[in-house]
Amino acid sequence: MADIVRKLAAIDPRIIYLVMGLAVLFPILVPIGLRVTITPPTQSAFDAIEKIAEGSRVLVSFDYGPSTSAENDPMAAAILRHCFARNLKVVSIALFPVGGDSVARDQMLLAAKEFPDKKDTVDYVNLGYKDGGQAPMKLMATDFKAVFPTDAAGRPYDSLPIMQDVKSYKDFAIAETLATGIIGEWWANLVNAQFHLDVVIGATAVSAPKYYAYLNSGNAVGLIGGLKGASEYEKLLVEKYPQFEGAYKQAGVLTATKGMDAQNIAHLAIVFFILIGNVFYVLMKRSRRAGDAA
Amino acid sequence: MIQAWIAAFLTLAIMSFLYKDNPVFRFAENLFAGVSLGYFVGIVLNQTLKPNLYTPLVTDFRGNWDLLIAGGIGILLYFRYIPKVAWMSRFALAIYIGYYVGVNMLQKLQGEVLPQMQSALKPINGFNAASLNNLIVFIGVLAVLCYFFFSKKHEGAFGRFATLGIWFLMVSFGAAFGYTVMGRVSLLIGRLNFLVNGWLMHLLGR
Numbered sequence: 001m002a003d004i005v006r007k008l009a010a011i012d013p014r015i016i017y018l019v020m021g022l023a024v025l026f027p028i029l030v031p032i033g034l035r036v037t038i039t040p041p042t043q044s045a046f047d048a049i050e051k052i053a054e055g056s057r058v059l060v061s062f063d064y065g066p067s068t069s070a071e072n073d074p075m076a077a078a079i080l081r082h083c084f085a086r087n088l089k090v091v092s093i094a095l096f097p098v099g100g101d102s103v104a105r106d107q108m109l110l111a112a113k114e115f116p117d118k119k120d121t122v123d124y125v126n127l128g129y130k131d132g133g134q135a136p137m138k139l140m141a142t143d144f145k146a147v148f149p150t151d152a153a154g155r156p157y158d159s160l161p162i163m164q165d166v167k168s169y170k171d172f173a174i175a176e177t178l179a180t181g182i183i184g185e186w187w188a189n190l191v192n193a194q195f196h197l198d199v200v201i202g203a204t205a206v207s208a209p210k211y212y213a214y215l216n217s218g219n220a221v222g223l224i225g226g227l228k229g230a231s232e233y234e235k236l237l238v239e240k241y242p243q244f245e246g247a248y249k250q251a252g253v254l255t256a257t258k259g260m261d262a263q264n265i266a267h268l269a270i271v272f273f274i275l276i277g278n279v280f281y282v283l284m285k286r287s288r289r290a291g292d293a294a
Numbered sequence: 295m296i297q298a299w300i301a302a303f304l305t306l307a308i309m310s311f312l313y314k315d316n317p318v319f320r321f322a323e324n325l326f327a328g329v330s331l332g333y334f335v336g337i338v339l340n341q342t343l344k345p346n347l348y349t350p351l352v353t354d355f356r357g358n359w360d361l362l363i364a365g366g367i368g369i370l371l372y373f374r375y376i377p378k379v380a381w382m383s384r385f386a387l388a389i390y391i392g393y394y395v396g397v398n399m400l401q402k403l404q405g406e407v408l409p410q411m412q413s414a415l416k417p418i419n420g421f422n423a424a425s426l427n428n429l430i431v432f433i434g435v436l437a438v439l440c441y442f443f444f445s446k447k448h449e450g451a452f453g454r455f456a457t458l459g460i461w462f463l464m465v466s467f468g469a470a471f472g473y474t475v476m477g478r479v480s481l482l483i484g485r486l487n488f489l490v491n492g493w494l495m496h497l498l499g500r
Contacts, residue, residue, distance in 0.1 A: 017312045024482050028490050070484020071477065098330050101337050131342040134397050150345045189405025190397075205477035209470045216431075217409035226473065227480040252491040259483045266479045 002287040009280045016273060023269040027261035034261050041215055042232035045200045045222025048174055049082050050240075056173035057166070058083050059197075060092045062107065063183035065099025068204045072178045073107065074230040074256035075202035078237050079176050080111035085241045089162055090124040091172070093148070095136070095183050101129035105152065114247070121151070121160045128152030134186055141169050141195045169197040174221075178202040188214040202229070227263055230256030295496065302493040305485050434462040 052058070060079065064072040083090050092108050094100030108126045118124060127148040130136040136147045144166050145157045157163055165171065175197050177187040184201045188211070192199045198221045203211050205226025214220040224233055234257050238245050248255050307322035347365050350358040370386035373379045414435040416428040440452065441459030448456045 014313060020479075021482070021486070024479065024486050025490070028483070028487050068477075068481070070487075071480045097334050097337065099333070101341060129337050129341040130346075131338050134394065134401070138397065148345075149350065152341065154345070186401075189409075190401045193401070193405030193409065205473040205480060208473050209466070213410060213413070217413035219405065219409055226476050227483070228476065252495060254484065254487040254491070259480065259487070262483045262486075263476060263479055266482075267475070270475060 002283075005280050005283045005287070009277075009284060020266060020269055023265045024262045027258075027265050031258055032261045032265075034264055036231045036235045036257055036260060038232050038236060039229075041212070041223035041225065042229050043222075043236065044215075045202075045224050045229075046082070046233060046236040046240075048198060048200050048221045049079070049086060049088070049176075052086070052088060052173040054087045055089065057089045057091055057162070057171060059169075059172045059175040060090055061175060061177045061179075061183075061187065062092060062094040062100050062104035063096045063177050063187075064103060064180040064204070065096055066103065067099070068180040069103060070254070070259070071204050071227050071230065072180065072202065073103070074227070074254070074259070075224050075233065076103070076107045076178050077110065078230065078233045078256075079178070079202065080107060081114065081241075081244055081247070082233075082237055084111060084115045084118055084123075085237075085243075088173075091162060091166075092124070092126045094129040095133060096180065097129070097131065101152065104128070121155065121162055123162065125160055125162050126152045133183065134190060137186055137190055141191070142167075144168055144171075169195045172197060174198045174200060176200045176202065180204045180207065184211065185214070188219040192219045200224070227256050227259050231260045298493045298496060302489060305489060309485075433458075438462050 049058070060076075060083075062076065080090060090108075090111075092104050094104040104126055108124060112118060112120065112124065115123075128151060130147055139147050144163075149157055151157070151160060169175070169191065175187060175191060177184050177199065179187070179201060180203075184203050184207065187199045188201065191197050192214075199219070200222040201211050201214070201220050202224040203226070205228070208223070208225030208229070211220060211223050211225070215223045224230060234248055234255060238248055247253075248257060304322050304325070307318045308326075310316055311319040347361055351361055351365075367386045367389055371383050371390075373386075374383035414431055416431070418425040418428050437455055437459035439459070441448075441456040441463070443456075446452060
């Protein structure tokens with residue numbers, strides 16, 4: 001028995017990687033459709049958009065790159081669909097250097113394709129990437145045009161109908177940041193704290209725990225945490241706007257809801273490994289003690 | 295389709311590290327570092343320097359001449375590569391650090407310290423879930439602060455309260471670990487979904 005435990009405890013980690021890979025792969029090939037439950041932070045994020053008056057401007061900041069697109073893309077898609085379904089005007093920017101501009105462009109193009117009645121520069125615009133982090137965020141509070149003299153396509157600010165009369169954060173109803181790393185924090189502790197613009201944070205799971213503190217302090221009005229948060233948002237969106245059901249059931253397209261199947265199976269595998277690792281640890285300790293006593 | 299092939303090859307090349315370190319993995323890793331840097335330089339040139347510095351100076355020099363000061367300070371940073379005038383880069387660095395220290399001081403105080411203090415001291419009104427939560431947060435904050443207070447020896451009642459702080463910290467580390475696992479698994483889901491639905495299924499014509 002002791003020998004078997006010792007052998008299993010020294011198992012090649014590559015076998016564990018393989019099991020994890022299969023645990024994730026299986027639900028991708030055969031979707032299970034596990035239930036998604038709604039948590040208050042995501043409900044608040046959804047309600048924040050619901051409360052805005054039709055025709056208001058929403059500032060969507062793409063503060064992530066392709067490295068976390070598996071988590072942030074579903075959030076972005078759901079938020080843009082929500083905004084367009086509610087006839088809100090979307091102004092997108094990007095503050096994340098490596099890929100922020102590309103994901104902003106791709107997500108805005110995808111959303112625009114789904115809503116052919118929405119006109120570029122009238123109902124939405126992509127202003128592109130700006131370097132400097134907090135510096136442009138501070139300047140946007142007083143002079144939006146100075147930060148974005150043109151949009152991402154190079155069209156002058158004054159020629160964009162959607163940006164007419166936009167001088168500062170005051171001309172937006174809410175800011176939605178889709179964030180990886182520290183930029184999401186700046187929206188809460190700089191833009192909300194100093195300029196009082198409501199902020200919803202769509203964060204990667206790794207950084208989600210720290211955002212609960214901002215949610216608790218009122219510096220964020222909603223939080224979408226990782227793939228789980230995104231799946232909740234998708235559920236809320238489909239419940240309220242059934243026209244999106246088809247988009248989320250499309251075969252071959254990864255949605256957060258489908259991703260959560262894989263996530264749950266992977267978590268079960270991890271819990272199993274943690275339990276079995278601890279059992280082996282205790283058994284080995286006992287057998288070592290028995291050996292010492294003998 | 296060629297894009298899907300390149301992406302699939304690079305994904306598999308990076309994943310091959312799980313088996314063992316190999317030249318294909320190192321090639322993909324170095325390629326990623328190089329492409330990221332090139333992308334960053336291109337994006338900053340096109341989307342920040344061009345619209346915010348170059349174009350305003352070319353189209354309306356009189357109205358925007360002050361941008362030369364900002365541009366000049368930026369160029370000073372690169373003087374560090376010329377030994378004779380390397381000292382000049384310190385001026386730019388000093389301005390840069392000074393600006394961000396000033397921004398961060400106010401930002402941390404106004405956006406973190408004060409709101410977090412306020413949210414740690416929420417009222418306890420009656421016997422309900424919200425009050426219990428507020429009480430736990432209040433005790434947790436005090437206990438963790440005691441743990442990080444090293445001017446007094448951790449013994450007796452103070453020591454036991456500081457130990458309670460460790461328990462609160464452990465719970466928060468556990469939550470952070472759980473979320474981290476979720477984040478990393480999400481990335482694997484994204485890549486495997488691409489390999490299956492974005493590459494293999496197309497390859498099989500399905």
